[in-house]
Amino acid sequence: MSNNQDGAFFYLGTSPHVEHEDKEAAKFGMWLFLYTELLLFGALFLAYAVYRSIYPKEFEIAASHLDRTVGTVNTIVLLFSSLTVVIAIVAIQKGNKMLSAFMLILTMACAFTFLIIKTFEWKAKFDSGIFLVPQSNIGEASAVLSALPQGQQVFYGLYFVMTGLHALHVIIGIGIFIVILVFLFRDIIHKKDVVFLENSGLYWHIVDLIWIFLFPLYYLVV
Amino acid sequence: MSSSHAHTSYLDVKDKYQFKPLNWILSVDHKRIGVMYLYTAFAFFIVALLIGVTIKLEKMFPGQQIYGPEFYNKLFTTHSVIMIFLFIIPTMPSIFGNFFLPIMIGAKDVSFPRLNLVSYWIYVLGAGIAVGGIVLGSPTSLIGGADTGWTFTPPNSTLSGSAVSSTLLAAFILGWGTILTAINFIVTIHRMRAPNMKFLKMPLFVWTLYVTSWIQLIATPVVGITLMLQVMERFMPIGWFDPTKGGDPVLFQHMFWIYSHPAVYIMILPAMGAISEVITTFSQKAIFGYFSMVLSTVGIAAVGYFVWAHHMFLTGMSEVAQFVFSFFTFLVAIPTAIKVFNWTATLYKGSIKLDSPMLFAIGFLFNFSIGGFTGLFLGALNVDVQLHGTDFVVAHFHYTMFGGAGFGIFAAVHYWFPKMFGRIINEGVAKLSFFLVFIGFNVLYFPMFILGVYGMPRRYHDYVSRDFFDPIQKISSVGAMILATGVIIMVLNWIISGSRGKKASDNPWGGTTLEWKVETPPTLFNFDKVPTVVNDVYDYDAKGGLHG
Numbered sequence: 001m002s003n004n005q006d007g008a009f010f011y012l013g014t015s016p017h018v019e020h021e022d023k024e025a026a027k028f029g030m031w032l033f034l035y036t037e038l039l040l041f042g043a044l045f046l047a048y049a050v051y052r053s054i055y056p057k058e059f060e061i062a063a064s065h066l067d068r069t070v071g072t073v074n075t076i077v078l079l080f081s082s083l084t085v086v087i088a089i090v091a092i093q094k095g096n097k098m099l100s101a102f103m104l105i106l107t108m109a110c111a112f113t114f115l116i117i118k119t120f121e122w123k124a125k126f127d128s129g130i131f132l133v134p135q136s137n138i139g140e141a142s143a144v145l146s147a148l149p150q151g152q153q154v155f156y157g158l159y160f161v162m163t164g165l166h167a168l169h170v171i172i173g174i175g176i177f178i179v180i181l182v183f184l185f186r187d188i189i190h191k192k193d194v195v196f197l198e199n200s201g202l203y204w205h206i207v208d209l210i211w212i213f214l215f216p217l218y219y220l221v222v
Numbered sequence: 223m224s225s226s227h228a229h230t231s232y233l234d235v236k237d238k239y240q241f242k243p244l245n246w247i248l249s250v251d252h253k254r255i256g257v258m259y260l261y262t263a264f265a266f267f268i269v270a271l272l273i274g275v276t277i278k279l280e281k282m283f284p285g286q287q288i289y290g291p292e293f294y295n296k297l298f299t300t301h302s303v304i305m306i307f308l309f310i311i312p313t314m315p316s317i318f319g320n321f322f323l324p325i326m327i328g329a330k331d332v333s334f335p336r337l338n339l340v341s342y343w344i345y346v347l348g349a350g351i352a353v354g355g356i357v358l359g360s361p362t363s364l365i366g367g368a369d370t371g372w373t374f375t376p377p378n379s380t381l382s383g384s385a386v387s388s389t390l391l392a393a394f395i396l397g398w399g400t401i402l403t404a405i406n407f408i409v410t411i412h413r414m415r416a417p418n419m420k421f422l423k424m425p426l427f428v429w430t431l432y433v434t435s436w437i438q439l440i441a442t443p444v445v446g447i448t449l450m451l452q453v454m455e456r457f458m459p460i461g462w463f464d465p466t467k468g469g470d471p472v473l474f475q476h477m478f479w480i481y482s483h484p485a486v487y488i489m490i491l492p493a494m495g496a497i498s499e500v501i502t503t504f505s506q507k508a509i510f511g512y513f514s515m516v517l518s519t520v521g522i523a524a525v526g527y528f529v530w531a532h533h534m535f536l537t538g539m540s541e542v543a544q545f546v547f548s549f550f551t552f553l554v555a556i557p558t559a560i561k562v563f564n565w566t567a568t569l570y571k572g573s574i575k576l577d578s579p580m581l582f583a584i585g586f587l588f589n590f591s592i593g594g595f596t597g598l599f600l601g602a603l604n605v606d607v608q609l610h611g612t613d614f615v616v617a618h619f620h621y622t623m624f625g626g627a628g629f630g631i632f633a634a635v636h637y638w639f640p641k642m643f644g645r646i647i648n649e650g651v652a653k654l655s656f657f658l659v660f661i662g663f664n665v666l667y668f669p670m671f672i673l674g675v676y677g678m679p680r681r682y683h684d685y686v687s688r689d690f691f692d693p694i695q696k697i698s699s700v701g702a703m704i705l706a707t708g709v710i711i712m713v714l715n716w717i718i719s720g721s722r723g724k725k726a727s728d729n730p731w732g733g734t735t736l737e738w739k740v741e742t743p744p745t746l747f748n749f750d751k752v753p754t755v756v757n758d759v760y761d762y763d764a765k766g767g768l769h770g
Binding site for chain 1: 333334337401404405406408409412413414439440442443444446447448451454456457458459460461462466467468469470473477480
């Protein structure tokens with residue numbers, strides 16, 4: 001504090017700026033971003049809560065028509081993929097690039113499996129006559145759906161939007177892991193610098209976590 | 223400035239690309255990004271301002287003057303969408319936050335410079351879609367633009383044949399731009415403060431940016447997804463807000479206002495921060511009650527989360543809910559009033575210099591007080607029933623957002639312009655433009671309070687001629703013309719002074735915060751050496767706050 005004879009707010013220090021990458025900052029930023037993701041889905045959960053309190057009976061009936069086995073399998077697949085991504089992080093921290101890459105590919109395989117199962121689930125619903133149509137062909141709207149009580153119509157509106165948005169996040173996750181895999185082979189991600197992989201792992205866990213909430217709300221309501 | 227040898231300013235950094243503009247639009251320097259936001263946002267501001275003038279001209283006399291009601295609906299929606307999403311929300315954080323936040327905390331840039339550039343391009347993309355929707359129109363009408371107002375309330379926004387979807391999509395995209403900026407600022411403030419720059423030693427402008435960033439982070443995702451749901455509702459009816467499918471249109475309003483009420487604090491808080499800087503500098507006196515200023519900033523943000531439904535008193539909420547929301551609305555006046563008292567107390571016995579930034583700051587105090595008090599009228603349940611949906615609301619909103627946030631932005635431009643561009647704004651013209659803007663503003667909006675009390679509905683294209691209506695409408699429209707003249711003179715003055723103004727010294731106003739310690743204009747990395755904080759931030763006794 002010897003520079004402080006005149007009592008000014010600042011004195012100019014002697015150390016020049018040090019060039020360094022702030023990995024803590026990168027992770028902090030990622031956590032903040034994940035927080036916005038939670039709030040994004042939070043708004044949807046809020047709407048779910050409102051409509052379920054208005055139509056408790058209808059929600060129960062509609063939910064009983066969803067396939068609980070399929071939902072459970074998908075939950076297991078996603079949980080397993082969270083494990084594989086963690087192993088991928090630990091592996092690269094220990095310098096095992098091949099294991100890390102293998103685990104990332106396994107994670108993506110799980111993500112694909114999830115999407116395929118989800119597609120068949122939606123397909124079954126479409127075949128039973130429950131589907132949404134674009135405004136332009138509103139004349140072909142599902143007669144089955146519009147014959148249902150209003151509470152069930154809202155239930156399916158919520159179901160398609162929320163699981164659809166979640167599936168979109170799974171697809172984005174696959175894209176991220178492809179980039180990460182490239183980074184891994186180009187040694188941009190290596191033993192000393194795993195922050196990219198850690199951040200994408202965090203993202204994947206959030207996608208997982210949201211499903212953990214979607215699963216009971218839609219499949220285990222009854 | 224302690225350094226003796228000349229440095230290159232950020233404006234004259236060696237070009238990387240042959241094609242000159244690329245050196246700006248691909249630059250990750252926080253200062254260049256801030257300046258790009260300045261140009262873009264003010265271009266949109268002028269467009270929306272001129273649209274606003276035509277709206278007032280249309281209303282100058284009863285009956286149709288210039289255009290019909292459908293076009294009128296699209297114009298006032300366009301005016302509000304541009305003003306809110308492209309101008310007031312991003313201006314303060316993105317222009318002055320980008321430029322000065324790193325300098326004020328003694329950093330050389332923000333934490334994620336590349337993300338910062340991405341935010342700018344998201345802003346440009348969103349702006350392009352918003353304006354594109356306006357220009358290109360929609361299949362069902364020749365003239366583009368949405369006609370729902372910026373609140374997009376269903377079922378009108380579901381059924382409207384105008385370009386609502388593109389406008390909603392634009393607002394969604396713009397929202398993500400501000401979220402990324404908010405993340406950037408929060409991380410920067412946490413990680414990159416200079417040694418010994420404790421949280422309670424940060425300048426108040428930085429504090430308001432910090433709190434604003436949190437509001438953006440917490441509120442924006444909710445409205446973002448709500449707007450996307452409304453887009454889906456239009457393209458592929460999902461029934462969330464459609465009563466025929468069991469949905470509830472009022473839920474949309476709740477989800478919209480959960481963001482959009484805090485959004486008015488996103489607009490006003492950084493302006494309050496800039497006003498704090500201006501008032502302390504031009505009084506040459508430490509800000510009165512620094513800590514209570516910080517607390518009231520946090521307080522406004524916190525309480526501001528529990529007031530959203532005061533926009534919806536007439537939607538048939540329960541009386542308990544109405545009471546609670548009305549109570550919190552009154553509560554938010556307390557931290558706001560603390561700020562006004564502190565600013566006034568800072569002026570007391572200060573050595574006040576009435577330069578143009580200070581004039582705008584005092585204009586802010588005057589207008590914002592009126593805006594704040596009339597907000598209490600609207601927060602009172604019984605009065606709101608009478609005033610809801612009248613011109614009174616429009617006047618109140620403009621007194622807080624234009625007379626408040628807008629004047630704050632103008633004060634900030636006049637205050638920081640010398641540092642940003644190295645030149646002094648022509649003071650005489652600046653003062654002239656202030657008086658035109660201030661007088662025009664009050665002549666325009668104060669009569670609208672009276673019109674509102676008399677029952678003039680907002681968003682109406684026309685009105686029935688009445689003895690007491692017609693003259694007041696005319697006065698208001700004349701005010702709009704004075705205001706627009708003032709703003710155009712002001713902006714021209716900036717443009718001319720930017721190239722012909724006198725060279726500015728490092729600290730033309732005698733400020734104490736760190737941006738006045740660096741060169742004018744700042745060098746690429748702002749500081750040669752990392753600055754270390756010694757005293758409190760607003761210490762004017764320390765040889766006029768100058769160092770070295």
